[in-house]
Amino acid sequence: MKIAIHGRFFGDTYNALVYAKxxxxxxxxxxxxxxxxxxxxxTMVSQWRKEGICSSFTLMSDKHTIGIYAISTDDKGERSFSYWRKNSAATQMMVMKPVKTLIETCPAVDCVFFSGISFAILSDLDKALLIEFIQGLSDKGIKIAFDPNYRSAMWQSKEHAIHWLEKAYSVSDIILPGEEDHQALFNHNGHSEIAQYCQRFNVQEIVIKCGEKGTFVYFENEFVVHLPFEPAPIQVDSTAAGDSFAGTYLSQRITNNDIALSLNQAAKVAGLVVQHRGAIMPTALYNQVINEI
Known part of the structure; x- marks a missing residue:
């Protein structure tokens, strides 16, 4: 008997990169x-290429393969996760080459985006190496963006997550925290509490996603814009809502659009994504509807 298992290639930073592109x-x-x-x-790399994503800085292991996870959605489109990531190639990425080599050979880029999930899959020693790598890129003048994307099941404890997320905040120029994440980790309520906390880390741009209260952005310690929440006509699947938001927002900012315009475009794309199943919308459908928003 032969069984064919059909899946798709996605993950939070990959999803963000697809929508940025x-x-x-x-x-x-x-x-x-x-x-x-x-x-x-x-096969996964072939799919990346179809999305215009380059694998020239991707590391390859002869001993490990890609991780797997499954997403279940309920009647309201909310999701739950199951993970099979132990010893995946991604968990080994910080020991495949010396950090100094990674910093020296990293192509010239404008912005690097990483997430709390990028962190959570690594050992603590490798988390420290990732921070060293990110700091080295920042020292080269590359803008650093970070989304906490907190998943409690992926951390030893709240204290463990807080320790490393603060390390990430301290090397970032742009952060995209969610109020839900900060409520769970710090018992913060409201954008002003979150902003006050994050400003301790000298972050230049803080994009705070507060669910039905909308999104609030602070720039250089000043509140600059609030975008009210506009629900999608239907929510089929919330997978990649935050990822598509992050990717779109960062692509807009990298191409020198102002904060208000970038925020508006990101919210509209996220609202579009939740109306379709899966993390990555079909390219043809995305291209068809994007000009309408």
């Missing part, structure tokens, strides 16, 4: 991660 097709989009040297990894 779709929003600004002229951007060079590179994905730093670890993959295997097997057929499924090669």
């Amino acid at each position: 779709r929003n600004s097709p002229d951007l060079d989009a590179l994905f730093f991660t670890g993959i295997g040297n097997d057929d499924i990894s090669k």
